[in-house]
Amino acid sequence: MLIHKPADVPPSEITPRSLFERRRNFLARSGTGLVAGAALWHGLPGAARASTRLQTVPSALSTTEPLSERDAVTGYNNFYEFGTDKADPARNAHKMEVRPWTVRVEGLVGKPRRFDIDELLRLAPLEERIYRLRCVEGWSMVVPWVGFPLAALLKEVEPLGSAKYVEFVTHYDPKIMIRDVLDWPYTEGLRLDEALHPLTLLAVGVYGEALPKQNGAPLRLVVPWKYGFKSAKSIVTIRLTEKEPATAWNKFAPQEYGFYSNVNPEVRHPRWSQATERRIGELRKRPTQMFNGYAEQVASLYQGMDLKKFY
Amino acid sequence: MNLSLRSPSAGTIVAFKAIVFALCLLPAVNLALGWQANALGANPIETITRASGEWTLRLLLITLAVTPLRRFSGLHWLLRLRRMLGLFAFAYALGHFAIYLWLDQFFDWNAIALDILDRPFITVGFAAFVLLIPLAATSNSFAIRRLGGRRWQSLHRSVYAIAIFAVVHFWWLVKADIGRPLLYASILAVLLGLRGWWRELERRRQLSVPPPAKHLEKKVIRLVPRQ
Numbered sequence: 001m002l003i004h005k006p007a008d009v010p011p012s013e014i015t016p017r018s019l020f021e022r023r024r025n026f027l028a029r030s031g032t033g034l035v036a037g038a039a040l041w042h043g044l045p046g047a048a049r050a051s052t053r054l055q056t057v058p059s060a061l062s063t064t065e066p067l068s069e070r071d072a073v074t075g076y077n078n079f080y081e082f083g084t085d086k087a088d089p090a091r092n093a094h095k096m097e098v099r100p101w102t103v104r105v106e107g108l109v110g111k112p113r114r115f116d117i118d119e120l121l122r123l124a125p126l127e128e129r130i131y132r133l134r135c136v137e138g139w140s141m142v143v144p145w146v147g148f149p150l151a152a153l154l155k156e157v158e159p160l161g162s163a164k165y166v167e168f169v170t171h172y173d174p175k176i177m178i179r180d181v182l183d184w185p186y187t188e189g190l191r192l193d194e195a196l197h198p199l200t201l202l203a204v205g206v207y208g209e210a211l212p213k214q215n216g217a218p219l220r221l222v223v224p225w226k227y228g229f230k231s232a233k234s235i236v237t238i239r240l241t242e243k244e245p246a247t248a249w250n251k252f253a254p255q256e257y258g259f260y261s262n263v264n265p266e267v268r269h270p271r272w273s274q275a276t277e278r279r280i281g282e283l284r285k286r287p288t289q290m291f292n293g294y295a296e297q298v299a300s301l302y303q304g305m306d307l308k309k310f311y
Numbered sequence: 312m313n314l315s316l317r318s319p320s321a322g323t324i325v326a327f328k329a330i331v332f333a334l335c336l337l338p339a340v341n342l343a344l345g346w347q348a349n350a351l352g353a354n355p356i357e358t359i360t361r362a363s364g365e366w367t368l369r370l371l372l373i374t375l376a377v378t379p380l381r382r383f384s385g386l387h388w389l390l391r392l393r394r395m396l397g398l399f400a401f402a403y404a405l406g407h408f409a410i411y412l413w414l415d416q417f418f419d420w421n422a423i424a425l426d427i428l429d430r431p432f433i434t435v436g437f438a439a440f441v442l443l444i445p446l447a448a449t450s451n452s453f454a455i456r457r458l459g460g461r462r463w464q465s466l467h468r469s470v471y472a473i474a475i476f477a478v479v480h481f482w483w484l485v486k487a488d489i490g491r492p493l494l495y496a497s498i499l500a501v502l503l504g505l506r507g508w509w510r511e512l513e514r515r516r517q518l519s520v521p522p523p524a525k526h527l528e529k530k531v532i533r534l535v536p537r538q
Contacts, residue, residue: 086353
């Protein structure tokens with residue numbers, strides 16, 4: 001008589017190796033996500049800092065220039081929804097709830113979806129990217145962002161061949177934000193190839209921690225070769241389109257703020273010289289670099305374009 | 312010391328002048344201390360540029376408010392504070408301009424020339440500053456005597472244009488939020504509007520005055536009293 005001795009573990013219970021490895025990966029990342037989630041939930045500077053550090057990997061795309069002071073990065077902001085003085089956002093942005101938070105990715109994509117912020121935090125390994133930030137007003141900083149390439153998110157939704165542009169719509173709540181000045185909600189846009197460029201970042205943190213609300217929590221865009229206003233804060237919708245999307249500052253003053261708004265010392269602005277900039281913390285101005293010093297990486301995107309016309 | 316507000320003694324006026332002097336100095340002292348303590352925010356040069364400019368504008372408006380205040384209140388001695396207020400407006404304008412030349416541009420004359428020629432808000436601000444110089448230079452009694460009251464007065468009427476330029480300078484500077492420039496523009500509109508209205512009243516009054524009496528015709532009327 002043949003006695004079937006059952007195996008200790010039935011084959012159906014054995015996790016395939018690939019899945020097993022994916023799960024380890026998932027656990028590792030969700031660890032990051034949980035920590036990040038906690039940080040976003042509490043919003044919190046100060047004592048809790050040590051426990052809210054985001055797990056990041058360094059990036060070869062980072063600059064080695066000295067960082068701007070954290071107080072400057074988190075206390076000197078343009079986030080007009082919370083007031084037009086540079087110190088207003090840090091004073092008023094605490095009113096914004098950043099949990100729960102979902103981001104809709106829609107338009108000309110094969111798989112339109114809503115992403116929960118926690119999902120986005122696990123979408124790709126978080127990198128620390130130290131970028132120069134050049135404001136159209138003539139000042140600049142060096143900011144250690146934490147985030148992942150926008151391309152990683154766009155890949156998930158499979159852009160259609162007809163998609164040419166990406167529109168970003170940001171959070172607007174008239175109960176806690178100002179009602180006038182600009183045509184809210186604040187919108188921004190990129191050409192699809194700009195959006196897919198490896199430098200283009202979706203940031204979830206700064207200085208190794210979750211983004212403070214005044215910096216555009218929980219998720220913002222960072223496009224380091226363009227003037228700062230292109231890097232929309234507190235994004236709720238990402239829409240792929242065929243036509244160039246309208247952008248907030250361009251609608252307000254088209255002769256001053258173009259769709260492209262690449263940092264360009266040769267294109268003058270009626271209010272500010274763009275030839276020089278003041279690095280926050282420094283006394284004397286320094287010359288502004290073409291594409292904010294990222295010409296090597298991005299100049300090819302604009303080959304054959306008259307950058308004085310497409311400013 | 313005579314504490315009557317209507318006709319204060321010389322001592323009271325000196326005391327008032329001292330108080331106004333100290334008050335006018337306060338913003339500058341405040342900025343200097345803030346600069347020293349590194350307490351002017353992430354962009355201190357921007358902070359002092361903005362603050363000195365805004366105080367110039369406020370002091371210009373306060374200077375222009377002296378005459379209406381005097382007329383409404385009947386406190387004619389207020390006029391004796393006006394020169395100091397105007398000179399403080401000039402001092403803040405000078406500070407504002409010096410900060411721009413030195414800290415903002417570091418005497419980069421090329422950039423400064425481009426700014427003045429190319430950026431309308433700087434053009435108009437620069438014009439306001441240049442026009443203030445002759446007013447400050449002729450603010451002493453010697454200059455008044457030398458120019459004669461009438462010429463001195465018409466020269467100093469350019470302060471109306473200067474104030475308009477200063478408001479426009481601020482208006483064109485802001486990116487989108489015109490709240491504060493609008494506030495100053497409204498105040499200036501009231502201050503200038505009052506003068507226009509008074510002028511109109513004066514014109515009507517003169518038109519309604521009957522012609523001089525027959526018996527006074529061709530007679531010399533001595534306006535200056537005999538010594």
